[in-house]
Amino acid sequence: MKVLKNNVFCVGATDWRVRYFHGYELSTHRGSTYNSYLIKDEKTVLIDTVWEPLTDRFLENLREVVDIKKIDYVVINHAEPDHSGALPTIMKYIPNATVIVSKKGEESVKKHYFKDWNFKIVSTGDKINIGKNDLMFIEATMLHWPDSMFTYLTGENILFSNDAFGQHFASSKVFNDEVDETEVNQEALKYYANILTPFSKLVLKKIEQIKELNLPIDIIAPSHGIIWRKDPMQIINKYYEWATGKSENSVVIIYNSMWGATHKMAEFIGKGLGKAGIKYKIFNISTADRNDVIAEVFKAKGILLGSSTVNNGILTSLTPILEDLMGLKFINKFGAAFGSYGWSGESSKILEEHLVKSKIKVLQEGLIVKYMPDEQELDLCVEFGKSFAEKILIL
Numbered sequence: 001m002k003v004l005k006n007n008v009f010c011v012g013a014t015d016w017r018v019r020y021f022h023g024y025e026l027s028t029h030r031g032s033t034y035n036s037y038l039i040k041d042e043k044t045v046l047i048d049t050v051w052e053p054l055t056d057r058f059l060e061n062l063r064e065v066v067d068i069k070k071i072d073y074v075v076i077n078h079a080e081p082d083h084s085g086a087l088p089t090i091m092k093y094i095p096n097a098t099v100i101v102s103k104k105g106e107e108s109v110k111k112h113y114f115k116d117w118n119f120k121i122v123s124t125g126d127k128i129n130i131g132k133n134d135l136m137f138i139e140a141t142m143l144h145w146p147d148s149m150f151t152y153l154t155g156e157n158i159l160f161s162n163d164a165f166g167q168h169f170a171s172s173k174v175f176n177d178e179v180d181e182t183e184v185n186q187e188a189l190k191y192y193a194n195i196l197t198p199f200s201k202l203v204l205k206k207i208e209q210i211k212e213l214n215l216p217i218d219i220i221a222p223s224h225g226i227i228w229r230k231d232p233m234q235i236i237n238k239y240y241e242w243a244t245g246k247s248e249n250s251v252v253i254i255y256n257s258m259w260g261a262t263h264k265m266a267e268f269i270g271k272g273l274g275k276a277g278i279k280y281k282i283f284n285i286s287t288a289d290r291n292d293v294i295a296e297v298f299k300a301k302g303i304l305l306g307s308s309t310v311n312n313g314i315l316t317s318l319t320p321i322l323e324d325l326m327g328l329k330f331i332n333k334f335g336a337a338f339g340s341y342g343w344s345g346e347s348s349k350i351l352e353e354h355l356v357k358s359k360i361k362v363l364q365e366g367l368i369v370k371y372m373p374d375e376q377e378l379d380l381c382v383e384f385g386k387s388f389a390e391k392i393l394i395l
């Protein structure tokens with residue numbers, strides 16, 4: 001049995017096997033968890049559920065701490081099926097229980113499960129007394145769905161933040177002070193980079209609101225991964241910093257190459273970056289993990305895209321990450337493009353257009369080389385990298 005604090009239990013399920021997160025197409029090298037919480041006060045409250053295929057394990061965990069029929073309230077902070085999937089099963093045991101949702105939550109739960117349960121809609125600041133303590137609600141619209149909401153438990157000072165502040169991290173342990181914090185922090189950053197980046201302005205506002213509420217917070221309990229008990233404000237402060245779009249003076253080179261010309265260019269461009277004192281990482285997108293690359297892009301100030309030219313276009317293996325760059329709406333990023341060709345040479349121009357569409361400022365004209373780069377062209381690649389680095393350094 002996993003205990004958070006006094007009569008608050010972690011009853012969710014650990015998914016040791018997931019390596020590609022359901023519909024989100026997100027790599028989860030360390031597995032994940034679907035955290036659900038049970039509060040025993042004068043009233044019994046369940047906060048969120050689990051992904052439907054793990055319902056049996058969830059029910060076993062619940063039965064260890066409570067008679068399921070005694071649950072009075074079910075809070076659904078967010079209706080995405082990884083958190084609400086077991087709700088229909090739970091509601092068969094407690095058809096008259098109150099399902100607490102945000103206004104948008106009522107819509108999303110109904111439109112997923114087509115049931116007219118006893119819904120109670122709450123807004124920011126609303127409180128429900130459950131005995132010794134209260135539940136308080138904070139809408140978190142678009143962090144990361146319209147229905148998203150946080151629930152705060154007074155007295156125990158626990159913020160149940162659903163997806164926000166989570167990480168895809170399976171563990172036999174519960175708290176951040178019980179695991180390798182470097183790994184947890186890496187996963188938290190990857191989670192933010194790949195899911196929350198487009199909503200960064202809202203993240204800033206939400207954190208400012210939470211700070212203004214001046215709630216004592218002993219524990220931040222997200223719905224994925226490890227729970228923040230040691231210095232819980234650290235993850236709120238990290239989110240604030242990430243949401244500002246602060247980046248480091250580094251460059252990520254992302255490319256694919258048909259017969260090695262673009263690959264060679266990437267390496268020599270890297271040499272140029274290095275000569276100017278900029279650290280860089282090179283990823284061949286045909287073999288690299290796209291979500292890990294996005295986490296690197298998130299940290300870096302510069303992005304260089306490269307491709308061979310094929311059929312007057314680019315190699316299609318680049319398409320998914322180009323979609324990511326456009327959809328994630330990174331801020332304060334700077335880029336340029338390069339590539340190779342045999343008889344037409346559109347790739348660098350096309351990649352430049354993608355940078356522009358993704359609101360990544362193009363710092364210099366693209367570099368394109370016919371067939372394999374000769375010595376002079378390799379020197380040009382070095383110069384290309386060096387000049388890009390020098391521009392990055394003064395931004």
Ligand code: FEO
Pocket residue numbers: 078080082083144145163223224
């Ligand atoms: Fe973890 Fe938005 O679901």
